[in-house]
Amino acid sequence: METETKELVSWMRGHDSSVTSISVHGSGRYAITTSTDTAQLWDLDTFQRKRKLNVRQSVGIQKVFFLPLSNTILSCFKDNSVFAWEFDTFHCKYRLPTPVEDSALLYKAFAVTRDGRIFVAGGKSNQLHLWCLESKQLTRIIQMPPKVRAVRHLEFLPDSFDGGSNQVLGVLSQDNIMRFINIETCKLLFDIGSKEEGISTAAISSNGRYIAAVMENGSLNLYSVRALTQEGSKPPPPVFKVEDWSKCTSEANKLTMRVTSGRSKRPCKSKGSKIQTRLMKLQVNTSLENKENELPGGLNKKRLQALLKGFGEYPAKYRMFVWRSLLQLPENHLAFSSLIDKGTHSAFVNIQNEYPIKNRKLLRVLQRTLSALAHWSAIFAETPYIPLLAFPFVKLFQNNQLICFEVVATIVVNFCQHWFEYFPNPPVNVLGMMENVLAHHDKELLQHLIKYNVTSQVYAWPLLETLFSEVLTREEWLKVFDNIFSNHPSYLLIIVVAYIICSRAPLLHCNQTADFEYFFHHRNNLDINVVIKEAYHLMEATPLDIHPQRMLDDFIPLTKGQYPVFNKYPKFIVDYQTQERERIRQDEIEYLRERQLAHELQVKAQEHKAEDEAWYQKQEILREAEEQRRKILLEEEEKLAEQRQRLAAVKRELKVKELQLLDASRRRFLKYQQDQRQMELNRLNDEIIRKASMREQETAATVQDVEVRWMELESQRQLFEQHLIKDQETAKKEMKEEVDSHRRKVDLEDHLVQRLMKIHRGDKQKPQMVAEENLAKAEQKLLDTDWRLQALHKLRHDDQAREKCYEEIAKLLHDNRVKEAELLKAMREAEEKKWEEVTQKKAQLEEEQKAAAAADEHRKQFLEGKMNEALEVAEKLQREDGYFERLRDLKTGHTEKGMELQQVPRSGNICLNDLSSSESSSHDRRQEDLARQEWELMAEVRRLRQRLTSQARTRHPPARLPATPWTP
Numbered sequence: 023m024e025t026e027t028k029e030l031v032s033w034m035r036g037h038d039s040s041v042t043s044i045s046v047h048g049s050g051r052y053a054i055t056t057s058t059d060t061a062q063l064w065d066l067d068t069f070q071r072k073r074k075l076n077v078r079q080s081v082g083i084q085k086v087f088f089l090p091l092s093n094t095i096l097s098c099f100k101d102n103s104v105f106a107w108e109f110d111t112f113h114c115k116y117r118l119p120t121p122v123e124d125s126a127l128l129y130k131a132f133a134v135t136r137d138g139r140i141f142v143a144g145g146k147s148n149q150l151h152l153w154c155l156e157s158k159q160l161t162r163i164i165q166m167p168p169k170v171r172a173v174r175h176l177e178f179l180p181d182s183f184d185g186g187s188n189q190v191l192g193v194l195s196q197d198n199i200m201r202f203i204n205i206e207t208c209k210l211l212f213d214i215g216s217k218e219e220g221i222s223t224a225a226i227s228s229n230g231r232y233i234a235a236v237m238e239n240g241s242l243n244l245y246s247v248r249a250l251t252q253e254g255s256k257p258p259p260p261v262f263k264v265e266d267w268s269k270c271t272s273e274a275n276k277l278t279m280r281v282t283s284g285r286s287k288r289p290c291k292s293k294g295s296k297i298q299t300r301l302m303k304l305q306v307n308t309s310l311e312n313k314e315n316e317l318p319g320g321l322n323k324k325r326l327q328a329l330l331k332g333f334g335e336y337p338a339k340y341r342m343f344v345w346r347s348l349l350q351l352p353e354n355h356l357a358f359s360s361l362i363d364k365g366t367h368s369a370f371v372n373i374q375n376e377y378p379i380k381n382r383k384l385l386r387v388l389q390r391t392l393s394a395l396a397h398w399s400a401i402f403a404e405t406p407y408i409p410l411l412a413f414p415f416v417k418l419f420q421n422n423q424l425i426c427f428e429v430v431a432t433i434v435v436n437f438c439q440h441w442f443e444y445f446p447n448p449p450v451n452v453l454g455m456m457e458n459v460l461a462h463h464d465k466e467l468l469q470h471l472i473k474y475n476v477t478s479q480v481y482a483w484p485l486l487e488t489l490f491s492e493v494l495t496r497e498e499w500l501k502v503f504d505n506i507f508s509n510h511p512s513y514l515l516i517i518v519v520a521y522i523i524c525s526r527a528p529l530l531h532c533n534q535t536a537d538f539e540y541f542f543h544h545r546n547n548l549d550i551n552v553v554i555k556e557a558y559h560l561m562e563a564t565p566l567d568i569h570p571q572r573m574l575d576d577f578i579p580l581t582k583g584q585y586p587v588f589n590k591y592p593k594f595i596v597d598y599q600t601q602e603r604e605r606i607r608q609d610e611i612e613y614l615r616e617r618q619l620a621h622e623l624q625v626k627a628q629e630h631k632a633e634d635e636a637w638y639q640k641q642e643i644l645r646e647a648e649e650q651r652r653k654i655l656l657e658e659e660e661k662l663a664e665q666r667q668r669l670a671a672v673k674r675e676l677k678v679k680e681l682q683l684l685d686a687s688r689r690r691f692l693k694y695q696q697d698q699r700q701m702e703l704n705r706l707n708d709e710i711i712r713k714a715s716m717r718e719q720e721t722a723a724t725v726q727d728v729e730v731r732w733m734e735l736e737s738q739r740q741l742f743e744q745h746l747i748k749d750q751e752t753a754k755k756e757m758k759e760e761v762d763s764h765r766r767k768v769d770l771e772d773h774l775v776q777r778l779m780k781i782h783r784g785d786k787q788k789p790q791m792v793a794e795e796n797l798a799k800a801e802q803k804l805l806d807t808d809w810r811l812q813a814l815h816k817l818r819h820d821d822q823a824r825e826k827c828y829e830e831i832a833k834l835l836h837d838n839r840v841k842e843a844e845l846l847k848a849m850r851e852a853e854e855k856k857w858e859e860v861t862q863k864k865a866q867l868e869e870e871q872k873a874a875a876a877a878d879e880h881r882k883q884f885l886e887g888k889m890n891e892a893l894e895v896a897e898k899l900q901r902e903d904g905y906f907e908r909l910r911d912l913k914t915g916h917t918e919k920g921m922e923l924q925q926v927p928r929s930g931n932i933c934l935n936d937l938s939s940s941e942s943s944s945h946d947r948r949q950e951d952l953a954r955q956e957w958e959l960m961a962e963v964r965r966l967r968q969r970l971t972s973q974a975r976t977r978h979p980p981a982r983l984p985a986t987p988w989t990p
Contacts (some may be wrong), residue, residue: 032069045087050421061086133176144173180230350579407487453478512570
């Protein structure tokens, strides 16, 4: 994932299960990811998988990681086996022997010292196994306190003065407490976390000063190691290491050592303490010069220079660490982030065109580093050789961009002094210093160069602007910069002169300028060790008046927090170049825009020309096609006239046949119609008899239902006091149901009216008979009249029977209304009694609570209004007693309309069938409507009675205490 653009750079797929650990090589180029079934090695430059470690399903993988400062891969499996693999060849280097059987434990956690010599393993036990990776033997078994039953995490506490042989080990156990012990003395130094505030996971800073712990409650705690240790205020121990490895034996009691608390006992004096005291006295007597030579990380510049002169270079394992200490990089993360956040500088947007680097990651890092330099100081955006100067360090520190930027910035500030004073020209002052040194030590070579007009810009400036990256291999370049970083900034100029002097033999044979240019831009057969020695010789043998050290300042590291201001260049020239570049860019944009417009106009002109030619061609083709189609049309008209004549003859024949078929069909239809009507009369008689029997059954059932309802009214009159507690919300709901009931009644009546209208509107057949059917029409009308007379007689008989049924139902409903009136009268009598009780209670209440008279008067008026509304509702109920009489009139009117509809003349058997079915269905719906209306009226009576009782109770509430704390 790209941190700036938040874009996905690559997706490394290959694991079927979750990844448990990731280990990165010291160079930052390779990484190992581990899951339970496999471990895979990835190349972080290409994000491709290089190797895959497969194991049997029965033997799972615990962890696979790189050993520090080495090319060895250590793999730990669930069966306690540990294998070491060579990174280059992937051959198994060795396997650690099986631990002692009595102290065997399941390895779960692992840790290795920074020097890669001691390997510690722990698991489901309170024991820790210490292995010596040099002798491949188990050297010690450390037994933790009894409270520790399992080890979850192991990590060594780094120390800048122990040379990588860490002595303090952090052990995170199952009780979420992390204990720090000394693996040599087996003493408990301190612990962090507690049972109440346990630690979930922890990490230690690279310098060993701070411990970050994620607690179980989700908080993040930061601990200071100096404050936690009892010996934090004492001076650091001397930089030496005592290797006292015990001889490995098979007896567990000789290896096992118990962890004891070292916080309550006074530390005993030992030989090591005497040496430490003696060294402290020496440190007090040291001079100021030695203090200035002290570097970060516990290194000393004088000792490093001595080591460098003895071996010629620093160890590859420690080179990056030594460089960072020599350059004293401040690691200003916030300042660097602010420069990066400004984005890519406009001067390096298209850097890939000038420097086509195949590695996309390397190109991005170079572009980002150069942009940060340009944002730091404007001169670097205008300097053409700054990419050449920065590229070697970008390639070296591509996985740590902060270090890369600070290394380049430190080189520019210290080793590139006075380079930009004659910008945009090469630094002639610096080149003059080197020419003076060359003239002093090798006049013959200088005269030869002058003879062929080879200036210092040809033989010295190419080496400076590329920092020897063009003429040296990687190993030679690293060796050279080991010496440059360890000496005064003037050493860079001296080593350029040394390179020229050591190359005097081939240079003296060159006599053309192109040969000299080629020589200083390509690799040559030259021993770099000789060049370095010659540079040291020149540093000592050069006179002080021409020595570059007199002209250059001493090394000054970058400031911490913020980077220093870099303005040692002619600002007006840089500003002018910036303005000119911007003007040229705008002119180029305008030129490209105009060229694009001209190109578009040319393309449009060509398109118009092509369209005109195509149009003329199309018109010519259309004219020819029109002539052809006219000829075809004349031919088709002639053929059409012949076809019309043939079709007229065929139509005449078909007409004759059609008349014959119509006559036969008419006769057959008349016979079929007579038979069908006879069947309909018989079916109608059966239907009338069935309806009559059903009406008698429904009448008897209705009488029984009315009796049952009367019994319900009697029981409800006895239990009406149980329904007096219904609240106002129920009354509103009942009112809504009453409105819905009335609406349903209206819908039923409208449905009846619509049904009558539908019957009246019945489909009328439009007569379309020809003159030949007049005789059949007269016969048809005679049959229709006779059939309608018979049907009318049957229907009148059915209507008379139904009218008698309606009169019986109306009589029953009238009796119910009389009983309901009696019930209402009884309710009013009960209401009067309640009023008398309310009057008595009110008199008592007025005597006891005189202060609440105003509130009682207001409530009385409110209740009287509600009572009046109840009385109006009761009166309205009495006025609606004539509802059933009006309903009966309405039903009678519907019956008469039905009789009138039967007298309307119709034709066809289908209309007669519709009339009979509509009359029977109308009769069924009337019976259902009467029953539904009766139920609704009974429900309406019950609701009105309950509402009157509720209103009476609301108006005359029973006497209560004067005040209550409860609110509704």
